[in-house]
Amino acid sequence: xxxxxxxxxxxxxxxxxxxxxxxxxxxxxxxxxxxxxxxxxxxxxxxxxxxxxxxxxxxxxxxxxxxxxxxxxxxxxxxxxxxxxxxxxxxxxxxxxxxxxxxxxxxxxxxxxxxxxxxxxxxxxxxxxxxxxxxxxxxxxxxxxxxxxxxxxxxxxxxxxxxxxxxxxxxxxxxxxxxxxxxxxxxxxxxxxxxxxxxxxxxxxxxxxxxxxxxxxxxxxxxxxxxxxxxxxxxxxxxxxxxxxxxxxxxxxxxxxxxxxxxxxxxxxxxxxxxxxxxxxxxxxxxxxxxxxxxxxxxxxxxxxxxxxxxxxxxxxxxxxxxxxxxxxxxxxxxxxxxxxxxxxxxxxxxxxxxxxxxxxxxxxxxxxxxxxxxxxxxxxxxxxxxxxxxxxxxxxxxxxxxxxxxxxxxxxxxxxxxxxxxxxxxxxxxxxxxxxxxxxxxxxxxxxxxxxxxxxxxxxxxxxxxxxxxxxxxxxxx
Amino acid sequence: xxxxxxxxxxxxxxxxxxxxxxxxxxxxxxxxxxxxxxxxxxxxxxxxxxxxxxxxxxxxxxxxxxxxxxxxxxxxxxxxxxxxxxxxxxxxxxxxxxxxxxxxxxxxxxxxxxxxxxxxxxxxxxxxxxxxxxxxxxxxxxxxxxxxxxxxxxxxxxxxxxxxxxxxxxxxxxxxxxxxxxxxxxxxxxxxxxxxxxxxxxxxxxxxxxxxxxxxxxxxxxxxxxxxxxxxxxxxxxxxxxxxxxxxxxxxxxxxxxxxxxxxxxxxxxxxxxxxxxxxxxxxxxxxxxxxxxxxxxxxxxxxxxxxxxxxxxxxxxxxxxxxxxxxxxxxxxxxxxxxxxxxxxxxxxxxxxxxxxxxxxxxxxxxxxxxxxxxxxxxxxxxxxxxxxxxxxxxxxxxxxxxxxxxxxxxxxxxxxxxxxxxxxxxxxxxxxxxxxxxxxxxxxxxxxxxxxxxxxxxxxxxxxxxxxxxxxxxxxxx
Numbered sequence: 001x002x003x004x005x006x007x008x009x010x011x012x013x014x015x016x017x018x019x020x021x022x023x024x025x026x027x028x029x030x031x032x033x034x035x036x037x038x039x040x041x042x043x044x045x046x047x048x049x050x051x052x053x054x055x056x057x058x059x060x061x062x063x064x065x066x067x068x069x070x071x072x073x074x075x076x077x078x079x080x081x082x083x084x085x086x087x088x089x090x091x092x093x094x095x096x097x098x099x100x101x102x103x104x105x106x107x108x109x110x111x112x113x114x115x116x117x118x119x120x121x122x123x124x125x126x127x128x129x130x131x132x133x134x135x136x137x138x139x140x141x142x143x144x145x146x147x148x149x150x151x152x153x154x155x156x157x158x159x160x161x162x163x164x165x166x167x168x169x170x171x172x173x174x175x176x177x178x179x180x181x182x183x184x185x186x187x188x189x190x191x192x193x194x195x196x197x198x199x200x201x202x203x204x205x206x207x208x209x210x211x212x213x214x215x216x217x218x219x220x221x222x223x224x225x226x227x228x229x230x231x232x233x234x235x236x237x238x239x240x241x242x243x244x245x246x247x248x249x250x251x252x253x254x255x256x257x258x259x260x261x262x263x264x265x266x267x268x269x270x271x272x273x274x275x276x277x278x279x280x281x282x283x284x285x286x287x288x289x290x291x292x293x294x295x296x297x298x299x300x301x302x303x304x305x306x307x308x309x310x311x312x313x314x315x316x317x318x319x320x321x322x323x324x325x326x327x328x329x330x331x332x333x334x335x336x337x338x339x340x341x342x343x344x345x346x347x348x349x350x351x352x353x354x355x356x357x358x359x360x361x362x363x364x365x366x367x368x369x370x371x372x373x374x375x376x377x378x379x380x381x382x383x384x385x386x387x388x389x390x391x392x393x394x395x396x397x398x399x400x401x402x403x404x405x406x407x408x409x410x411x412x413x414x415x416x417x418x419x420x421x422x423x424x425x426x427x428x429x430x431x432x433x434x435x436x437x438x439x440x441x442x443x444x445x446x447x448x449x450x451x452x453x454x455x456x457x458x459x460x461x462x463x464x465x466x467x468x469x470x471x472x473x474x475x476x477x478x479x
Numbered sequence: 480x481x482x483x484x485x486x487x488x489x490x491x492x493x494x495x496x497x498x499x500x501x502x503x504x505x506x507x508x509x510x511x512x513x514x515x516x517x518x519x520x521x522x523x524x525x526x527x528x529x530x531x532x533x534x535x536x537x538x539x540x541x542x543x544x545x546x547x548x549x550x551x552x553x554x555x556x557x558x559x560x561x562x563x564x565x566x567x568x569x570x571x572x573x574x575x576x577x578x579x580x581x582x583x584x585x586x587x588x589x590x591x592x593x594x595x596x597x598x599x600x601x602x603x604x605x606x607x608x609x610x611x612x613x614x615x616x617x618x619x620x621x622x623x624x625x626x627x628x629x630x631x632x633x634x635x636x637x638x639x640x641x642x643x644x645x646x647x648x649x650x651x652x653x654x655x656x657x658x659x660x661x662x663x664x665x666x667x668x669x670x671x672x673x674x675x676x677x678x679x680x681x682x683x684x685x686x687x688x689x690x691x692x693x694x695x696x697x698x699x700x701x702x703x704x705x706x707x708x709x710x711x712x713x714x715x716x717x718x719x720x721x722x723x724x725x726x727x728x729x730x731x732x733x734x735x736x737x738x739x740x741x742x743x744x745x746x747x748x749x750x751x752x753x754x755x756x757x758x759x760x761x762x763x764x765x766x767x768x769x770x771x772x773x774x775x776x777x778x779x780x781x782x783x784x785x786x787x788x789x790x791x792x793x794x795x796x797x798x799x800x801x802x803x804x805x806x807x808x809x810x811x812x813x814x815x816x817x818x819x820x821x822x823x824x825x826x827x828x829x830x831x832x833x834x835x836x837x838x839x840x841x842x843x844x845x846x847x848x849x850x851x852x853x854x855x856x857x858x859x860x861x862x863x864x865x866x867x868x869x870x871x872x873x874x875x876x877x878x879x880x881x882x883x884x885x886x887x888x889x890x891x892x893x894x895x896x897x898x899x900x901x902x903x904x905x906x907x908x909x910x911x912x913x914x915x916x917x918x919x920x921x922x923x924x925x926x927x928x929x930x931x932x933x934x935x936x937x938x939x940x941x942x943x944x945x946x947x948x949x950x951x952x953x954x955x956x957x958x959x
Binding site: 072073074080082087090092093094096191192193194195196198199200226227228229230306307309310312313314315316318319320330334354357358359362366 | 518521522523524525526527528529530557559561563566567568569620747749750751754755756757
């Protein structure tokens with residue numbers, strides 16, 4: 001991004017030309033199904049205005065650069081579908097805080113990216129608009145739920161995109177597509193206008209080609225929002241200047257639970273190789289344990305569906321969104337609207353969540369899951385007494401084949417086994433590309449830090465990217 | 480067999496905040512449908528609630544005024560159900576941890592004084608309204624009310640009769656207006672009551688099966704609805720039947736209660752803590768602000784009125800039943816220095832006129848200063864009590880203050896002895912027969928003669944002076 005920004009600054013190219021160039025790439029890459037909506041006309045208008053700002057000397061680091069938002073962020077005047085038939089024709093009358101902030105920095109919104117329906121999925125296959133495809137192998141998934149954003153950035157259809165992460169939805173697609181994806185600490189980025197899946201777990205964050213770009217994007221996204229009571233009124237550090245800090249002397253903990261036999265050998269190998277690089281940079285590696293991390297998946301699949309079952313109640317066909325064609329009474333209208341408007345995975349989670357909150361089951365499921373959540377957070381607290389950061393594979397495998405796991409939800413859920421605990425604990429985590437498997441699919445390494453230590457994670461990632469070039473590799477059809 | 484009724488009330492007190500409990504939209508009553516429903520109120524995708532601290536402040540004020548525990552940390556929970564007037568598909572309320580717990584309100588009925596327990600008071604948002612009349616074959620939804628802050632005050636089942644229930648409600652109504660947390664307007668739904676009622680043989684301690692009564696939107700309907708329902712339950716049991724636990728609506732036209740239409744489902748609201756809202760923390764600052772804003776409460780004021788103003792207990796209760804009324808009294812008493820007359824004039828003439836014209840206290844054209852001046856004019860003999868009523872009517876009709884009306888209508892009392900004596904002499908000359916009767920011992924003729932003097936002076940002569948001078952004249956003495 002800084003290279004593109006420099007070109008704009010030197011006047012080698014205008015924002016209008018740059019945007020047109022990316023729009024052409026998007027147009028040529030429709031088979032990836034990375035976008036649900038492309039707003040060429042709006043993008044060119046914004047680019048003109050960015051060029052005028054620059055001419056008037058009002059250009060920042062992001063002015064005139066293209067961006068795509070995951071279609072979970074409400075954007076005024078544009079369709080915001082959340083990957084669902086329920087919102088297929090919903091045009092938001094307001095901007096999410098993240099959308100507003102990025103517009104304020106002068107970025108040009110070119111479109112809205114594909115995603116698993118209501119962010120429920122790990123492959124973008126639950127999207128009402130069909131799955132996004134992985135630019136590294138079109139028969140493979142791009143990951144999910146922010147698969148469209150990851151596919152778009154990997155194919156260089158946009159230099160950066162936003163994503164959201166409830167259990168790994170930024171990090172896993174970033175890993176599958178060879179990108180840098182950061183899930184910030186809970187409360188760092190406003191959730192206002194970001195359609196809620198699981199309110200206590202959702203965070204927006206950047207999907208980028210490098211830690212440097214991720215830092216630039218996070219800088220614009222982060223910060224207190226009076227419209228989000230869960231956002232923290234805490235100063236936002238300068239992420240770009242943090243990149244320059246040294247790695248030497250830091251301790252990286254390796255949880256033994258993250259390197260077991262469930263992890264593909266190629267992924268384990270690449271992870272260890274990356275850790276060796278960190279050692280060369282002066283970091284110290286140490287074995288640690290997160291003994292309760294196995295409880296992460298069951299815990300998550302009570303809390304997230306419980307919150308989702310309530311969050312998705314507003315999609316009732318009454319005020320906006322899909323409504324069934326014919327019905328005899330109110331109850332039938334509700335039932336048919338929701339039966340037709342939601343896909344199978346969304347309905348499955350609504351059912352699970354409704355059950356978990358029901359009278360007589362609440363204590364056994366929801367309350368118990370909250371207790372486990374606390375135990376998982378305590379695990380991390382304990383681990384961080386012995387290390388500064390925690391490292392491990394982002395996902396046990398590289399990108400799996402389209403259709404491979406759609407009939408086996410539990411195996412799909414296990415794709416997020418290493419990412420989910422950071423959401424439960426509310427702490428930040430980043431995925432960076434650290435190699436390829438023998439079929440040429442990217443491998444991601446996850447680094448986890450303590451609350452609000454995004455600067456530290458970005459620094460580690462950046463330092464690693466200065467001595468390696470995995471993040472510079474391009475899928476062969478998109479160079 | 481003698482029966483006893485057991486009643487508990489749930490009152491929804493609409494808090495007088497300018498904006499809604501979780502959004503910035505206005506709470507003003509009477510706007511066109513949906514113009515006061517912002518993106519948060521209509522529950523667009525992605526919107527989030529943010530707590531209005533003023534609503535919390537008001538709840539704390541209520542807690543302090545009822546001697547309750549103000550929970551330093553309380554939790555908002557979602558109550559999940561589908562209905563078109565509920566945009567999110569859940570209502571944000573408080574469940575396991577309300578902001579106010581415990582507390583009491585003392586009531587006074589003809590039979591007794593007793594303390595009624597308050598189980599809890601919790602914050603929640605109101606729902607919208609369905610409009611059925613305006614649309615043929617369809618229903619409209621007005622979300623202006625969605626998100627208006629409510630304090631739900633739940634009483635213990637301590638009430639034993641409809642009269643006690645009304646006394647409790649009136650006391651609560653007085654209290655929330657004193658605290659300036661609710662406008663108390665029952666027609667506009669600012670103060671709404673549901674009742675849980677059951678009956679049991681007198682002396683028993685267990686509870687009978689209860690019914691919930693809704694649509695009790697005036698003190699009168701509450702009393703009548705409860706009376707009907709209690710009678711119905713007793714009759715049912717005496718006839719060998721059983722009370723079914725159900726929700727019933729009071730129909731004021733037919734004066735009866737009937738089960739709510741539609742299937743009575745056992746709702747599972749799936750309460751859980753709202754993850755969008757951090758726990759509500761009442762910190763020292765908020766507590767101090769609530770405490771400092773606390774006015775003198777009705778009970779304390781009533782006690783002060785009867786002890787320092789020497790007004791009767793009954794008048795003191797009446798005068799303190801409303802904060803503005805009590806203020807009006809105190810200002811009037813201060814203006815004339817005669818609290819008893821002030822109480823008499825306010826509870827008599829002034830409230831009579833308000834009732835007659837259907838006006839509220841604040842709509843009175845007669846200010847406390849004006850009424851006080853009028854009383855002062857009686858007390859310094861400028862006018863008689865009788866003339867004062869005429870002057871009051873003038874003030875009520877907007878003719879000006881007492882002095883202006885007295886001057887304009889030439890109503891000033893005659894206290895000049897010579898002038899009165901001249902009038903008396905004139906009457907004595909013209910009523911020789913009656914004078915003779917009086918002098919021969921027919922005492923009652925005296926009244927007639929006084930009347931004649933008053934008539935001759937247009938009612939303005941000071942009655943005391945007339946009495947004295949006339950008596951002296953008739954007994955042959957000079958008045959001086």
